[in-house]
Amino acid sequence: MGIEPGHDEALSRQIAERLKALRATRGWSLDELAVQSGVSRATLSRLENAEVSPTAQVLGRLCSAYGLTMTRLMGMVEDDFTPLIRTRSQPAWEDPSVGFVRRALSPPAAALAGEVLECELRPDARIEYPLPPRPALEHHLLLLEGALSLTVDGARHELVPGDCLRYRLYGASRFETPPEAGARYLLFIV
Amino acid sequence: MGIEPGHDEALSRQIAERLKALRATRGWSLDELAVQSGVSRATLSRLENAEVSPTAQVLGRLCSAYGLTMTRLMGMVEDDFTPLIRTRSQPAWEDPSVGFVRRALSPPAAALAGEVLECELRPDARIEYPLPPRPALEHHLLLLEGALSLTVDGARHELVPGDCLRYRLYGASRFETPPEAGARYLLFIV
DNA sequence: AGAGATTTTCTCATTTATGGGAATCGAGCC
């Protein structure tokens, strides 16, 4: 079980349609997109016709060309957005190894530019991100509780509750909490 | 532009780590996951070691096995990112006549698309906006405390703390609080 | 209609991912 035949094709078809729509919106030709993304015309044609299943690699490149995060692309593929997200239905996930919990208060949706996350970090935690999913991603981070130290492009910032940090992400970043306090914060992403 | 070397590998590595963590969390062996997902042990091994880039098809099957949407998986992979500066010299604004206070947690800036407001509304208040400042303005409203009733384009929504309402403003909107409770909420505007 | 240019699809060779099975590694146990 767990294997559901027919889903594969459905997924491919949905991805295909979405990619086609994305390109149509920008008015790009396959050739232009090929140059922008580094993926060949032929492949693009086959992807948009659901003749093959794209690798994560080429999906990543396409997202980069379209200025999308993979999350958002998948959101476009999978969901039609519901305006009201109730507390209990907000998807959460946890990474116990680093003491990290995040909930999507306002999950990505095709029609929306922004999304909202609530994150919790335990004391003495450290998370590192080598690169943003797409350059110039805009963040507004509001620290609700605890203490948080952020390093972005080499600049380090110590936050206390109530502080709101805005920035555009181009390079590496690091999240750290001191030994004596964790952190709970809201993240608005555009 | 658009093509950024190093992103491919970074993506693969992040997917690999996430898949590894997911399997570890459930305590499954490669064999078990292979049965659940319909993807071979060998492939699973290579994916978790970032030796190859998975097709959307196998990612779909893995998500199915883990009970995740692709969106969720990508959210896990891309996580959030890092921050940069700014703090809390948050200009406040008050309108006593309707019992309304708003503070700009993240004030508008030329380089940024979004802004963050914290608003407080006293009980039994009613505010009406005939038209948005600009059409298709995107709002993500997170109710922190109290109760709030919102009418957007004729659709009315009753919010309780923790709820998040997203919408694009084209027409009129109305904010109302019940007689017995005010409201405190965050507003993310794009 | 027709000629020319653009966009898309198709063909074929190459690269890459995938599956099955054998080999390797690791932890317990006698």
Place this chain on the structure above:
DNA sequence: GGCTCGATTCCCATAAATGAGAAAATCTCT
């Protein structure tokens, strides 16, 4: 040490995705 059992990785054949260029389809003028 040697043995067994489980899990993971390696090897090789197959299937699938990708790229470069040719063919086909589509569009735009006159």
